[in-house]
Amino acid sequence: MITFKDFLREESDPVDAGEFFHREAQPFINKAAGAGLMYRGFVDTDYIKPYAKITLPSGKVVDVGITAVRKDRRSRDLPTVAHDAFNTWMKDTFDIxxxxxxxxxxxxxxxxxxxxxxYLYVVIPQGEFKYxxxxxxxxxxxxYVNSGIKDHLHRLTQSGEMDVFQSIVNATMDTLDYRDTDLPQALQSTSEIMVECEYLLVVYETAEVVAALKEVLK
Known part of the structure; x- marks a missing residue:
């Protein structure tokens, strides 16, 4: 795997798509086992930087971008207290x-x-990743809304019983069958998948790109 900075220093010709992804994303290829792709919609594409050009099996050349995964994400919808409580459970239980x-x-x-x-992109973790x-x-x-956690939040925040709130979150999360295995099943589901890595490789989604990537990511 070539580092982001190293690649930016190179004036490289297009690289064969299979060669590129087997070099840059072998952990994903191994874990996904050909079951499918990951997708993400980007409102702001300014965060996506040019990284490489790849040649698809058809001969068409397309761009691959790269974007850093934020390590200080705050939820748009969840209150901060709940957001942090969910993250605490995930960190304590799965180290993610x-x-x-x-x-x-x-x-x-x-x-x-x-x-x-x-804007819809196919996204692939670069190098090692957790999920x-x-x-x-x-x-x-x-x-958060349907389980009743939301109903406890205001009362326990007001009384300062945050340890009790964390216990309620933990008890709920323990019943939800979270796992850091079975990526092929996750890729065929409608569930959100949380991916912890340094960078995501991204390719603008088209039918041709999807078909090609499914072919080469094996």
């Missing part, structure tokens, strides 16, 4: 910063949902 230091992506069955968040998902959770905000 699922809410504060991961990118949220979706698999094959939720590609259309991903497109609702902005977390649950077959019972499409969106953790809905779980």
């Amino acid at each position: 910063d699922g809410r504060t230091g991961s990118a949220f992506v979706l698999g094959e069955a939720a590609e259309e949902t991903a497109s609702g968040y902005g 977390l998902w649950s077959p019972k959770v499409n969106d953790l905000f809905r779980t």
Whole structure:
């Protein structure tokens, strides 16, 4: 794997798509086992920087971008207290910063949902990565509302019983079947997948790109 800075220093010709991804994303290829791709919608594409050009099996050349995964993410919908409590459980249970230091992506069955968040890209973790998902959770905000956690938040915040609130969050999360395994199943689900890595490789989604990447990511 070539580092981001090293690649930016090179004036390289297009690279064969299979060669490129087997060099840059072998951990994803191994874990996904050909089950599908990850998708993400980007409202602001300024965060995506040029990284490489790849040649698809058809001979077409397309751009690959790269974007850093934020390590200080704050939720747009969840109150900070709940956001941090969920992250604490994920860190304690799976050693992953699922809410504060991961990118949220979706698999094959939720590609259309991903497109609702902005310009649709295929996203692939560069190098080693961790992931977390649950077959019972499409969106953790809905779980926060529907599980009753939301109803406890105001009362316990007002009384300063944050340890009690964390216990309630922990008890709920323990029932939701979160796992850091079975990526092929996750890619065929509608569940949100939290991916912790340094960088995501991104390719603008088209039917030709999707078909080509499914062919070469084996």
